[in-house]
Amino acid sequence: MGLPTTQQWLFSAKTFAAASLALFVSLWISLPNPYWAVATVYIASNPLSGATRSKAIFRVMGTLIGAVAAVVMVPNLANAPVLLVLAMASWAALCLYISLLDRSPRSYVFMLAGYTAALIGFPTVNVPDAIFDVALARTEEIILGIVCAAVVSSVVFPRPVVTAVTQRLTAWLKNADACARDSLGAKAGSEADGHRLRLAADTGEIENLASHLVYDAGGHPELPRLIREIQPRMLMLLPVLSSISDGLRELASVGGLSGPVQAIVERLDRWLTPEWSNDSHELDRLRNDIDERIEPPGVQRTWRDLLELTLLMRLRDLTAIRSDCLQVMAAMAGNAAPRSTGFNYKISGVATPERHNDRGQALVSAMVSFATIAVCCTFWILLAWPEGGTAAMMAAVAGSLFAAQDNPVPSIVAFAKWAVVASAMAGLYVFGVLPHVHNFETLVLVLAPPLLTIGLLMSKPETFLIGLSLGVNGIATVGIQAHFSVDTAGFMNASIATICGVGLAAVMASLLRTVGAEWSILRLANANRATLSEIANAEDASQDARLTGVMLDRLILLAPRAKAAGHRIPDAIGELRQGFNIIDLRRARLGLTAYSRRRVDAVLIMLKRHYTGGSSAQVPTALLDGIDRAIDAVRDQRDASAPKALLGLIGLRRSLFPGQPAPPALPHAPQLLEAAE
Known part of the structure; x- marks a missing residue:
């Protein structure tokens, strides 16, 4: 002291x-x-x-x-x-x-x-x-x-509160860049997750601090709205970084990145260093190069191609969120006019501010x-x-x-x-x-x-x-x-x-009150599984943003309890990834062929049963087989929905079955479709 x-x-x-x-x-x-x-x-x-x-x-x-x-x-x-x-x-x-x-x-x-x-x-x-x-x-x-x-x-x-919020945002962004570079280096484990959870805790503190902005002398009517807009994006960065790290490790096990994608990762890693991170022109070039690689001529057919596709989509999310944070920082510091629309990362329909009670x-x-x-x-x-x-x-x-x-x-x-x-x-x-x-x-x-x-x-x-x-x-x-x-x-x-x-x-x-942080963590984990079951069982997308928003809020509640519980906490970031992957999968299914849609529906049914089985339920091996069959059914489709469906399926496979080898090539014969019962 x-x-x-x-x-x-x-x-x-x-x-x-x-x-x-x-x-x-x-x-x-x-x-x-x-x-x-x-x-x-x-x-x-x-x-x-x-x-x-x-x-x-x-x-x-x-x-x-x-x-x-x-x-x-x-x-x-x-x-x-x-x-x-x-x-x-x-x-x-x-x-x-x-x-x-x-x-x-x-x-x-x-x-x-x-x-x-x-x-x-x-x-x-x-x-x-x-x-x-x-x-x-x-x-x-x-x-x-x-x-x-x-x-x-x-x-x-x-x-003024605005000065304190700006300082906290600056510190958060610096720590977020360090976590992002860790992810690009494929770092994993409890230490990496601990860093991400600290980012979640800091995000909650920034939100609480920003709630006093409306009472600042002179008034900042536009700034509370900016914080409300950027806060879910800041939290979305955590599952995105976790997915990038897992994807890079998975690619390393199947031969590594292709030359162009490796160059993008290296440029992005360099751009996240303090001396380069404010170069908006380089950021725009990176985003354009990533978009070109996501939508190349032809269709990805190999497992490595599919992994690179999903990695590039998450790298695009990272650059979009990072760009939005820079825009809000500039507005908070008075160096730019607050933007009312045009955020790069589209959060609408993905997550809305929702409190866990x-x-x-x-x-x-x-x-x-x-x-x-x-x-x-x-x-x-x-x-x-x-x-x-x-x-x-x-x-x-x-x-x-x-x-x-x-x-x-x-x-x-x-x-x-x-x-x-x-x-x-x-x-x-x-x-x-x-x-x-x-x-x-x-x-x-x-x-x-x-x-x-x-x-x-x-x-x-x-x-x-x-x-x-x-x-x-x-x-x-x-x-x-x-x-x-x-x-x-x-x-x-x-x-x-x-x-x-x-x-x-x-x-x-x-x-x-003999309970402590562990009891609260268990209740939050059970609530997350109930929400995942609800997401998998949803008939339409009307509740998606609310359900994912409440899971993001639980991440804020879990983060400060991690230290008190000796970091013995459930995989909250992994569960978030699963939730967003299920939403991607369910939304994309309507644009798939009838056969592919049946494969995806079988996966969704098994997911619902798994999440309703309680926190100690083991992930059934039949679910891995169902995901592999769905991937094989979707990967050669040329529909616009196919990349989104693949993003959801591969993300679920990596999150639920880490370390599993590449899926075998499966036939597409409809008679092999098994009932998910």
């Missing part, structure tokens, strides 16, 4: 300035709990100005919804504690469930609405008549903190949240603990903040550990420092060291959780108000309640 950078110091200083402004205004207009405004500044702030504004808007919406929910539930159920607990726990669980299904920055609205009701409702159950005043004050304090964070972030050295996993997280709040409130009621509301409140917050993780326990435990440190620091200030503070200027001065440190910690991803815990728990425990007063018993009770609430969230998560 290196020293803080200039940008990190700047973020910390800006956040501290926004917190000081929020504190000043809170004291000036006599808000009851100014510390909530200060804590909100640290919760809402982000190094990027657009992301801060985005989070601010969603936080305001979530706060208002949660406040209304608390005002509705507490007065009406205050005399029925059990019903109130069930209502509050159900509300938090429902909001968390919706939030986990959303998977966009908008999800913050629902998560916040859930635990805001707990923040407002639980501390006021003994004074239900005051719920409206408390909800109003809390809402004012939170909105004030949000406004201060957004204003300072936007006015003082703003850092794991309702089962979201339901488990919601049930854990419900159980955590219910258990905490049960202890509160049975023990008649005065600060039990604080414990329940913090249990709801901690359980919600980390619910999206496969295993939230380590994060909640870390949050609890640093909450203990925050309580100790707060005690030092409450009993040793603040009694000597008598004006606003001195108060800001003594708060500067810890708050600037917290800002630095939050500016780094590896220490963000530490900063968040110290900031939220420390500021709330100090409890800055207009008139200083020391209540030792109250301070100790509040500190213990905070730690107990977060600790209980960790215990409940460890008891009820």
